[in-house]
Amino acid sequence: MPEHPFDTIMNISLGFTLSRALQVIAELGVADALDDTPQSADELARSTGTHSESLNRCLRLLSAHGVFQKRGAAYVHTAASQLLRTDNPMSMRSWCRMQGFTPLWHIWEQMDYTVKTGRSAEKGLPGGSFWDYLNGHLEHGRIFNDAMTGKTSGQAAGLLAAYDFSKFRSIADIGGGNGQLLRALLAANPSSTGVLFDLPDVIAQAQPADRLTLQAGSFFEGGLPVCDAYILMQILHDWSDEESQKILTSIRCGAPANAKLLVVEFLVPHDNTPxxxxxxxxxxxxxxxxxxxxxxxxxxxxxxxxxxxxxxxDAGFNTFLLEASVA
Ligand SMILES: C[S@@+](CC[C@H](N)C(=O)[O-])C[C@H]1O[C@@H](n2cnc3c(N)ncnc32)[C@H](O)[C@@H]1O
Incomplete structure (x- = not known):
């Protein structure tokens, strides 16, 4: 039976509580405290230093949506709650913590300003922009980079299976964060070399590796590496059309005539399905x-x-690799 319109509005208007509960549970490390043994909210509250009844209500909500499973008075992991564990190779814990950063949460109060003016609310962040805020707050910058690592770990296998990167001798990952994707590509293609390009603060935290060059800079200022292939993964979606065109023009200026540009993005569905x-x-x-x-x-x-x-x-997880040539 189709959902009643009343339920549709109730679900959407209150949906923020589900997001917020997920962020808080990730922040408090509840998934790390739960191992293979079922545990009650009392036990989990003791090991996480939280209030048992409140924790139980959050876990009851999340488990109704597949994150943890309620078994009698105890909770066990599901595949989704396992992704909240710090030690999961595809951990999304930092991703969830990042969505709940207090200054980010605050600027959602300004969403009406954005809708009325067409301007981002990022000026309300300390530093005045998303990237300046992360650069100025090292701990949040580190969690953001971890969040990207978790996201990209989930996507990397699909990209490697869907596309032959072995044809490139040199690959530049522009805005590549701490290099999760490039490291996976180099491990799978032993004759390739890579250049990881990102902002100075991000490159300062990146680990060196064989066949990997670290290069700090801004993709708005040129001086990009010269390579056979350029990856732009979840970069253009951060920027307006005008800003994105500047980034693409920077790459186009230095790219060899036979280079490939590999834009990796989540695409908006054509049919406006959820x-x-x-x-x-x-x-x-x-x-x-x-x-x-x-x-x-x-x-x-x-x-x-x-x-x-x-x-x-299509590389799975709504991730698409758009292969482009120099025209
Ligand atoms: C959404 S993250 C994507 C990271 C990585 N490509 C991935 O998908 O895991 C965007 C990246 O762009 C970088 N970035 C932002 N502004 C930049 C700039 N002006 N020049 C170079 N990199 C920049 C950020 O530091 C961050 O690592």
Whole structure:
């Protein structure tokens, strides 16, 4: 039976409580405190220093949505709650903690300003922009980079299975964070070398590795490495069309004629079906200056900056690799 409109509105208007409960449970390390043995809220509250009844109510809500499972008075892990563990290779704990950073949570109060003016609310952040805020708050910057590592760990296997990176001798990951994707690509392709390019504070924290060069800089200021392939993974969605065109132009200026540009992004579905890429689009609108885009929007933007979109490859998890050539 279709959902009644009353239930639709109740679910959406109160949906923030579910997000917030997930963020708080991730912040408090509850999934780390739960091992293979079922544990009651009392036991979990003792090991996490929390209030048993309140914790139980959060876990009851989350378990109704598949994050943890309630078994009598105890809780056990599900595949989703396992992703909140710090030691999970695809850990999304930092991702959830990051969504709950207090200054980010605060600027959602300004969403009406964004909707009225078309301007991001990021000026309300300490530092005045998303990136300045992270650069100025080392602990939050570290959690953000960890969040990207978790996200990218989930995507890397799909990208490696879907696309042959072995044809490139040198690969630049532009805005590559701490290099999770590039490290996976180099491990799978022993004859390739890589250049990890990101802001100075991010590069300062990146671990060196064989066949990996670390290069600090800004993709708005040119001086990008010269390579056979350029990866831009979840970069353009952070920026407006004008800013994205500047980044693409920086790459286009230094790229060899036979280079490939590999844009990796979450695409907005053509048919407007529910998708978390539409939720992320709201984050990009309020917290940054960016947006999630359709394949057609990327095709046009690439054409405007001297690239030709050759194909879009589905790599799973709503992740698409857009392979483009220098036009
Ligand atoms: C959303 S994260 C994506 C990280 C990585 N590509 C991934 O998907 O895991 C965006 C990255 O862009 C970097 N960044 C932001 N502004 C930059 C700039 N002006 N120049 C170079 N990198 C920048 C950030 O430091 C961050 O690592």
């Amino acid at each position: 998708s978390w890429s539409l939720l992320l689009d709201m984050v990009m609108m309020v917290e940054l200056t960016g947006r999630e885009r359709t394949e057609a929007e990327f095709r046009e933007m690439l054409a405007r900056t001297g690239f030709r979109l050759d194909r879009a490859i």
